[in-house]
Amino acid sequence: MHVLGLTDHLGNVGGAEISARTILSGLAVRDDVDAVTVVGIDDSDAKRLDFDGVEVVPVDPPPGADSLPDFAVDLLVERRLARAARSRAADADVVHAHHRRSALALSRLDVEPPTVATVRDFWPACPISIYDVGGERCTGCDDRLNDCVAHQGWDGLTEPGVKAYLLAKRRHQRPALAAADCGVFIADHIRERFAGSVELPDYTETIYNPVDVDTDVAPADFDAPTFVTASSLSESKGVETAVRAMGRVVEEFPDARLLAFGDGPQHESLEALADDVAPGAVEFHGRVDPEAVYEAMAGATGTVFPSVWDEPFGRITVESMALGTPVVGSDVGGIAEVIEDGETGLLFPPGDESALAEHLLALCRDSSLREGLGDAGRERAADFTPARVAEEHRALFERLVGE
Incomplete structure (x- = not known):
């Protein structure tokens, strides 16, 4: 089996990227997996993760990405990832997108192998991926957009433009997950939150994040609770x-x-x-x-x-x-x-x-x-x-x- 992975970042940006690296490297050492390839954005300001046993295909970030709105970066990154992945998909048995922009890129691919998109937060339903308003569960932009904008401090003279931007980003993201053959959720509660409000792939499954801990560390010696x-x-x-x-x-x-x-x-x-x-x-x-x-x-x-x-x-x-x-x-x-x-x-x-x-x-x-x-x-x-x-x-x- 040849696995082609897509990741938003090859660098050590956060826990999501570490999870993707750990999964891909874990697959690469298995005897029943022939090859693993990862296509990802190669951030110059983040140290690249060590993808042991994985063929790494770096993709340059869009020029000036740091100064562009997030939605604009989404569009540029997903196109770059899709272009790099398309030429390698023919040799793959499965194509697996690990993050939001990777899933958006996946929706641009028209390939023969089955496609999988992992959902690690609330991006399919929420343009800012948190689905939360001040600690309260959000019920969606249809009825909580005003509260969300106020909570984030985005109200004021620019409020109409901010709302239009968020809704446009939401419209762009919502169909991406359903375009995959399979959706993997890192917890049941995320899948349950989307039921009935977001179109899901025909097949979904929950697979938790891998957690690699050095349990051989010397415990600190505390003399009080x-x-x-x-x-x-x-x-x-x-x-x-x-x-x-x-x-x-x-x-x-x-x-x-x-x-x-x-x-x-x-x-x-x-x-x-x-x-x-x-x-x-x-x-x-x-x-x-x-x-x-x-x-x-x-x-x-x-x-x-x-x-x-x-x-x-x-x-x-x-x-x-x-x-x-x-x-x-x-x-x-x-x-x-x-x-x-x-x-x-x-x-x-x-x-x-x-x-x-x-x-x-x-x-x-x-x-x-x-x-x-x-x-x-x-x-x-x-x-x-x-x-x-x-x-x-x-x-x-x-x-x-x-x-």
Whole structure:
């Protein structure tokens, strides 16, 4: 079997690109896969990922892309990707687009092999890919466009033009997924959100993201209850909830700490909040190497993932499980899909600082709870190993080729 992959970026831009690289490289080492090729945009400002065993076909980004509107870049990139992929599709048994622009490029191809588009966020229904308005689930541009524009700060004199732009981008994106022979979703809740509102391919399947964690890291040695959160410091990530919960935790465990890794627009306001509600209990470490996060997480009492929006997947949930550290997450999106409450982790209503505090206190008090959740989490994490996810993709491709 020869797999032709399309990716928006060959560089290390984010988790989506790392997932695509991991899947393609995982396929390349299999004895039942003859060859793997990837066509992707070669960003000069991002270090290229190492696609072990994969033939890499770099595509130059459009000139001046950094200064163009996102929609214009979409149109240029999808054409470039489609042009580069078209000449190689004849030798492929399956063509797999891993991201939004890649899926748009896929819809421009008229090729014989079956085509697959992976959906990693809400782009088929939402022009800005988040399908969320201030932490509330969006019901679509037909009735929430005004709220969305206001929430993003795009209202004002340019508002009519912004709305026209978003609607045009939405119209362009919506047919792309249905043009594929198969849609792969990285979580069931994304597919369920689209049911009845977006035309889907005749065949769809859920295959979770691969998560590759170095579980041999040396755990940090903490002498007091310590919790870790790692994300952007932005409103949607709900770190404020974790900070407020720590105010309750330190009443019973004065030495308890929350280590916050990451940066973002709420950094200063969160530091001020921490000084107010939990003085000295929250440490902001900014952006650090993943290994430093893993070391802290491996030695922590628990990991906190307090997002208030529907995380498409939630990689940190699985990373914590793989390290044997109990994870406490919001009962939303991919977080709730990965965690079985009380079995492989603990869930709490998004934004509910009291419920989160009770979970954190329970972990501080009960070592058997920590051990039980940690052991069950390790078992659950085995469902997301790169080898397991590569096998699921190969089996899917086999079914499509057979049909």
